[in-house]
Structures are given as structure tokens and as C-alpha cells.
Amino acid sequence: MRTDLINKATGSGRDYYLLILDDDGHIHFANSHLISNFGLKLEKIPEYSFFDLLDLKHEEQFRNTLHLVHKTHNPASAEVAVVNGSLHWIKWEISLCQDEASVNGKYMCVGYDIVQKDKVKKMKKVAEKNYQSIVEGLNTGIVMQDSNGEVLAANQKAAEIFGISIGNIYEDNTFKNLWQTILIDGTPISYENCPCVKALRTGIAQSNVAITYKTRAGELKSLLVNSQPLFEENNPSPVSVVSSFIDISQEKKLEAELLQEKIQHQKDITETIFTVQEKERTRIGHELHDNVNQILGTCKLFMDMIKVQTDEDADLKEKVTEYILTAIEEIRKLSKEMVAPQLKEKGLIASINGLVEDMKATNAMTVLFYHQDDVEMLSGGKKVALFRIVQEQVKNTLKYSQAKNLSITLRRINSDAQLIIEDNGIGFDARQTRRGIGLSNIYERTRFYDGKVDIQTSTGNGCRLVVTIPAFR
CATH class of the missing domain: 3.30.450.20 (PAS domain)
Structure with missing residues (x-):
């Protein structure tokens, strides 16, 4: 030294x-x-x-x-x-x-x-205690994993969210196996694609990932997940990841209820519109039948009283009388079509049969009607909807299809009511044809009852309209 x-x-x-x-x-x-x-x-x-x-x-x-x-x-x-x-x-x-x-x-x-090593130790203990107090006091599940996915730390809220004990969450593969029952947008995901593993694999934070988790008790929970990778100095790869889990099931439930209320409100409005439409159609139909046709009938009487002097006057009188009779018949048909069918008294099947018989009387085409009687169990509103759809599609067929044969099928398929209207006419290109008022009404009436419309057609191959309504649920 x-x-x-x-x-x-x-x-x-x-x-x-x-x-x-x-x-x-x-x-x-x-x-x-x-x-x-x-x-x-x-x-x-x-x-x-x-x-x-x-x-x-x-x-x-x-x-x-x-x-x-x-x-x-x-x-x-x-x-x-x-x-x-x-x-x-x-x-x-x-x-x-x-x-x-x-x-x-x-x-x-x-x-x-x-x-101050001893002081640092004490401060560390205090900090750890405060950390635990803070983490346990959160209304958010916290899970920390190492680079191998093993759970290093978790709070009681995380265990509560996943429906397991805090001890179980530390057991081998327990947390990993939880992801087998987790969905993103309704699709099952693998553990390798869950937010925490993606954060470890990519080093990129996974933010606000919405998942659906099914607990061991069968309860479905909606969770919002955020996974943050953690790094050490001079190490580009994450050494651990901290994930937070927020239970948003109640918020999702409220959103669904609010959406359902909006849908129901819209349905109420639509139902009111349909009711007003039916009342207005009935009023106009009665007005045409009782007033306009009565006036035309009076006109015909006066025409019959006119004395003609020449053959030319006789021909004119005959033509005017013919036009008046044609107008009376057209108004009679129109008023019959517009007035709400007496479904309570006649029933849906009888009302559609009336339409079929009217068509047969014209000899315009061959018409067949197949039906099952239990469709009469439908509610009044659904009967009216199906009858109006038949009216609308038959009118379209007569006007545009150039068909020779038409079939109408009304039946029950499990808990649904199904209406099929099929013709052998010229058909049309559904992609190019604009949806007119008549077809829009068919869609609107079907959608109101949570039903589906399927139109199968192409140029030169006729048309098949299938309407399905969840009628018996």
C-alpha cells in the first residue's frame, strides 16, 4: 500500500x-x-x-x-x-x-x-402497496404478462370480469385458455391473435379492441381491451405487456335497448302510415263507388232519355253510353281494389281467392292458388300486408310480364309464413330495373314485420317473388 x-x-x-x-x-x-x-x-x-x-x-x-x-x-x-x-x-x-x-x-x-438503501427498500414497499391499492381500486381489469405470455400480475377486477378466482388466473395456461371462448365481431379468435399477444409480437399497442367473452357460467360479456407492450432500454422487443379490460356489457345492453326503442318507434310510425293509408284508400274507394259511380249512373240515365234524330247522333249516343259504362266498371274495380279487404269476415285465403277468380274471368292467363289453412292464424296486420303484396305483384304481372301462367302459394314454413308468386313471363334484369312504388311498397310492408323479400328473375325467364315473414314466433 x-x-x-x-x-x-x-x-x-x-x-x-x-x-x-x-x-x-x-x-x-x-x-x-x-x-x-x-x-x-x-x-x-x-x-x-x-x-x-x-x-x-x-x-x-x-x-x-x-x-x-x-x-x-x-x-x-x-x-x-x-x-x-x-x-x-x-x-x-x-x-x-x-x-x-x-x-x-x-x-x-x-x-x-x-x-439510502434501507429507505429505498421502504419506499419500494410503500410504492408496491400503493400500486396494489390503486390497481385493486380500479374498476378495470389489469393483467400483466411476460414475453412468454405467463401472467406476472393481475388484479381482483380482472378475475371478476373473467369469472374465475384471482388464484386461478396465475395457473398455467388458464389465462391463455380463456381466449378460446372470445369473439371479435362475432368471430372466434385464436390466442395468437388476441390483443395482448399481438402487442407482444408486433410491439404495437392494441387499442380499444371490442371482444365478447363467454364466462364459465355461460354469461356473455362485452369487453373493451387495451394492450400496451413494455420495453427495456436498448431492447427492441417487448419484455412484457399490460392489458386492461373494461366491462362494457351494461353500455352495450343500453345501446341495444336504445336501438330497439328507435326501431320500435320507426315501426310505430310505419304502422301508423299503413293504417292511415288503408283508411284513406277505403275512403277514396267508397267515394268513387258511392258518389262518382252514382253520378255516372245518372249520366247514363239522361243519355238513355235523349232522342236522336239521325243515325250519326245514334252512333254518338251509343259511344258516349259505352264510355260511361266502361268508366263505371273501371271505377267499380278500382274502388274494390282500394277498399280494405274484409279479412276478419272473409279471411285471407278467401280474399286472395276473390282476386284469382277476377283474373280468371278476364281470361288473361291461367292462375293457380295453393295454400295451407293454418295461415289464417296470422295477425290482422300481417294478413293485410300479404294481401296487398299479392295485389301489387298480380297487377305488375298483368301489366308487364306478358305471362300465360301465374301461380300463388301461401304456406307455413316452420315458424314463418311464406308467399310465393311465380309467372312464366318475359322477366327483367333486377340489377338494371329501378325499384318502382309498387315494388318499394312490397319491400316496406315486408321489412315492417322483420321479413325478407327475394326476387329471382332474369330477362326471358319469368319472375319468382318470395316473401317470408316471421309470423308464428
Whole structure:
């Protein structure tokens, strides 16, 4: 040991401690930094034993380090607490002194403060306790996983959300297996594609991923997941991931209820429109039949009373009378079509049969009507809807299709009522043909009862209209 090093340590060793000890802990040298920090008296240094300054729990550790250095002749280090009013942590680098006779066989110990190690430990415990308090107080499930997907930490809320115990969430593969019953947009996903694993694999945060989870009790929960990868310095790959799980089932339920209320409100409006339409159609139909046709009938009577003088006048009178009779017949048909069918008295099947018989009377085409009697169990509103759809499609067929044969089928398929109207006419290109008022009414009436419309047609291949209404659910 060189004397200049000791002198340097004595004079300016403000940042570290320097000691020379023997095996019994007697202090042969101490620098000013140690003396002042531990309240030692310079003249009494030979009387001190360094072991008396150590915390009892660390004395044996320090002695063992001295013995190791003596045995191996290699430097060693020890972190021990020294008592100077409170525990004071110092890391000592210890080596044998063999350079000069005065210190030969003794130990040189150079010490560095470990900044408030005991305080840091306490602060760490307090921080961990506060962290647990904060995490457990959250209304959000928190799960932390390492790079292998093993659960490192989780709070009680996470266990509650997934319907398992907090102990079970740490068991091998438990958290991994939970993802087997998880859906995104109604589609099952693999564990490899869940947000936490994607965050680990890509290093990119997965934000606001909506999933549906089925608990062991069979309960469906809607969750919002955020997974944040965590990195260490100079390491481009994530070392862990923290995922938060927010139970948004109640919000989803309220959204669904609100949507259902909106749908029901829209249905109420549509039903009101249909009711008003039927009433207005009936009013206009009666007005045409009772008033306009009565006026036309009176006109015909007056025409019959006119005395003609020439053959030319007779021909004119005959043509006018013919036009009046035609108008009366057309108005009669129109008023019959417009007035709401007496479905309560006649029933749906009888009302459609009336339409079929009218068509047969015209000899315009061959018409067949197939039906099952249990369709009469339908509600009044659905009967009216189906009757109006038959009216509309028959009118379209007569007007546009050039068909020779028409079939109408009304039947029950499981819990649905199904109406099929099929002709062998010229058909049309459904992609190119604009949906007119009549066809729009068919769609609107069907949609009101949560039904479906399927039109199968193409140019030259007739038309098949299939209307399905969930009537018996």
C-alpha cells in the first residue's frame, strides 16, 4: 500500500470511506470522511472495533468476506449496514494490504454509500402497496404478462370480469385458455391473435379492441381491451405487456335497448302510415263507388232519355253510353281494389281467392292458388300486408310480364309464413330495373314485420317473388 494513497484518502476522501483493518476488526487507519460521518474521535481510533459499528445482522457477512479475501488473496465486496443513528448502507471493496510492512497482513476497505438503501427498500414497499391499492381500486381489469405470455400480475377486477378466482388466473395456461371462448365481431379468435399477444409480437399497442367473452357460467360479456407492450432500454422487443379490460356489457345492453326503442318507434310510425293509408284508400274507394259511380249512373240515365234524330247522333249516343259504362266498371274495380279487404269476415285465403277468380274471368292467363289453412292464424296486420303484396305483384304481372301462367302459394314454413308468386313471363334484369312504388311498397310492408323479400328473375325467364315473414314466433 503506497503512503501517498493513504494521504490522499485522508485529506480529500469526501466521496468514499477508507479503512485498514485486521482480522479482529481493529481500525488501523480511517480517513476523515469516515471519521466525520460516523462520529469517531481521531485519538480513540485504535480503541474502536469496526465490527461494533456494523448492524448485528451483517457482522457475520463482513467477517466471512474478510476470511474469503485472506484465503484467496483476491479482492471481494460486501454490502452491509453500518449503525450511525440509523442504518447506513455502504458497499465495501476489500483487498489484502501487502505493499508495506506497517500494513502487511491487514485489509484495505474502500467504501461507497449506497444511497439510502434501507429507505429505498421502504419506499419500494410503500410504492408496491400503493400500486396494489390503486390497481385493486380500479374498476378495470389489469393483467400483466411476460414475453412468454405467463401472467406476472393481475388484479381482483380482472378475475371478476373473467369469472374465475384471482388464484386461478396465475395457473398455467388458464389465462391463455380463456381466449378460446372470445369473439371479435362475432368471430372466434385464436390466442395468437388476441390483443395482448399481438402487442407482444408486433410491439404495437392494441387499442380499444371490442371482444365478447363467454364466462364459465355461460354469461356473455362485452369487453373493451387495451394492450400496451413494455420495453427495456436498448431492447427492441417487448419484455412484457399490460392489458386492461373494461366491462362494457351494461353500455352495450343500453345501446341495444336504445336501438330497439328507435326501431320500435320507426315501426310505430310505419304502422301508423299503413293504417292511415288503408283508411284513406277505403275512403277514396267508397267515394268513387258511392258518389262518382252514382253520378255516372245518372249520366247514363239522361243519355238513355235523349232522342236522336239521325243515325250519326245514334252512333254518338251509343259511344258516349259505352264510355260511361266502361268508366263505371273501371271505377267499380278500382274502388274494390282500394277498399280494405274484409279479412276478419272473409279471411285471407278467401280474399286472395276473390282476386284469382277476377283474373280468371278476364281470361288473361291461367292462375293457380295453393295454400295451407293454418295461415289464417296470422295477425290482422300481417294478413293485410300479404294481401296487398299479392295485389301489387298480380297487377305488375298483368301489366308487364306478358305471362300465360301465374301461380300463388301461401304456406307455413316452420315458424314463418311464406308467399310465393311465380309467372312464366318475359322477366327483367333486377340489377338494371329501378325499384318502382309498387315494388318499394312490397319491400316496406315486408321489412315492417322483420321479413325478407327475394326476387329471382332474369330477362326471358319469368319472375319468382318470395316473401317470408316471421309470423308464428
